[in-house]
Amino acid sequence: MLKDVLIEKNIQIQDEIDGWEAAIETASFPLLESGKIEQGYVNRMIQNVHELGPYIVISPQIAIAHARPDGTVNEISLSLLKLDTPVNFSEGDHEASLVFVLAAVDNEQHLDILRDLATKLGDRDIVNALLSATSKKDIYKILS
Amino acid sequence: MKFLVVCGHGLGSSFMIEMNIEQALKELDINESHIEVDHSDLGSASPDMADVFICGKDLADNVASFGELIVLDNILDKDELKTKIEEKLKEKGAL
Numbered sequence: 001m002l003k004d005v006l007i008e009k010n011i012q013i014q015d016e017i018d019g020w021e022a023a024i025e026t027a028s029f030p031l032l033e034s035g036k037i038e039q040g041y042v043n044r045m046i047q048n049v050h051e052l053g054p055y056i057v058i059s060p061q062i063a064i065a066h067a068r069p070d071g072t073v074n075e076i077s078l079s080l081l082k083l084d085t086p087v088n089f090s091e092g093d094h095e096a097s098l099v100f101v102l103a104a105v106d107n108e109q110h111l112d113i114l115r116d117l118a119t120k121l122g123d124r125d126i127v128n129a130l131l132s133a134t135s136k137k138d139i140y141k142i143l144s
Numbered sequence: 145m146k147f148l149v150v151c152g153h154g155l156g157s158s159f160m161i162e163m164n165i166e167q168a169l170k171e172l173d174i175n176e177s178h179i180e181v182d183h184s185d186l187g188s189a190s191p192d193m194a195d196v197f198i199c200g201k202d203l204a205d206n207v208a209s210f211g212e213l214i215v216l217d218n219i220l221d222k223d224e225l226k227t228k229i230e231e232k233l234k235e236k237g238a239l
Contacts, residue, residue, distance in 0.1 A: 052152045052186070055202035058160070059220040068153045068185075104155055111159055118160040122220050 002116040003144030005078045009034075011136040016085035020054075020096075021046050024065045027081035027101045034077075037103045041072035045101070054089035061131060062121055063089060063096035066104065073103040076110050078117070082130065082139060097131055117143075145238060146180040147229075148194030150207050154185030157219050161198060168226040172239065179238075196232055 010030045017023045028042045044067040049056060057063045079101045086095040100117075104110040120126050120143055133139045147165060151158035162183045169176055184193065186203060191210045198214045199207045207213060214228045233239035 048152060052206075053202045055152055055157070055200055057202075058157050058200065059218050062220070064156055066153065066156050068155065102156060107155065110155070114156060114159055115163060118163055118220065122164070122222060 002078070002113055002120070003140075005076060005113055006080060006140070006143055008136050008140045010077070010079035011082070011139050012080070013082045013134070013136060013139075014084070017081075017083055017087050020049065020063075020087050020089045023063075023081060023083065023087045023096075023099045024049075024101065027065065027079055027099045030079050031077050031101060031103060036073070036075045036077035038072040038074070040070075041067060041103060044068075044070075044072070049089065054092075054094035057089050057094040057096050059121065059127075061086060061095065061097045061127065062100070063098070064100045064102055064117075066102040069104050069106050073105050075103075076105055076113065077101075077103045078113060080139065082133065098127075145178065145196070145236065146182070146194040147196050147198055148189060149181070149183040150186055150189045150197055150199045150203065150210075151183070152186055152203065154183055154188065157200060158183035158185070161200075161216065161219055161225065164220075164222050164225050165198070165229060167222065168229050171226060172230055172233070174233070174239065195236075 031037045045065045081099040083097045086097040149158040149161040165181050196212045197210045200219045204215045
């Protein structure tokens with residue numbers, strides 16, 4: 001379930017950030033610190049955007065950074081960095097204030113979490129509530 | 145008829161779109177046994193894998209060579225998806 005993986009300590013709020021690479025790095029930090037992922041996973045998520053473009057911005061204001069499972073993920077996990085000032089993932093219009101990091105161990109096990117997350121993020125009221133939330137606790141409540 | 149949703153890794157957004165397609169087909173009252181939906185990553189997808197390919201606009205250039213294409217501006221927008229699926233099904237005479 002979403003509420004079991006996107007725990008409060010995996011949620012961070014920051015005013016602004018210097019570029020999308022820093023956003024992915026910062027969003028990944030709680031997962032690195034708790035040993036859920038290795039630094040190699042963070043590097044590959046960033047590399048993927050360089051190679052494939054800003055496709056991880058799946059909807060206005062929402063980015064889900066991820067990479068293919070390859071042994072640099074120790075446990076399925078999810079984190080969120082909420083920015084008060086959106087960061088741009090490209091020269092064009094790919095701004096995101098909600099930067100998720102999704103770590104999967106294979107092609108299947110994370111699908112329940114993703115189903116839950118997609119349902120929540122498909123609801124504009126929920127997204128607006130997330131965008132105006134000011135505490136980790138509020139964000140956790142909105143998503144659980 | 146088979147729809148294949150393609151994204152960078154076949155892990156995240158393609159699955160979300162697949163979920164929304166299944167819901168759209170239900171809403172359009174289409175018998176799901178006539179339409180197969182699957183998702184894949186860009187590297188493994190090939191032209192013979194489906195009749196219609198679906199992807200987000202950032203990958204459209206990479207997927208265009210596979211065949212018929214539906215491009216989504218907003219991957220999470222269910223209304224956009226439903227409208228585009230409906231158009232495609234009408235075009236193919238399936239609706």
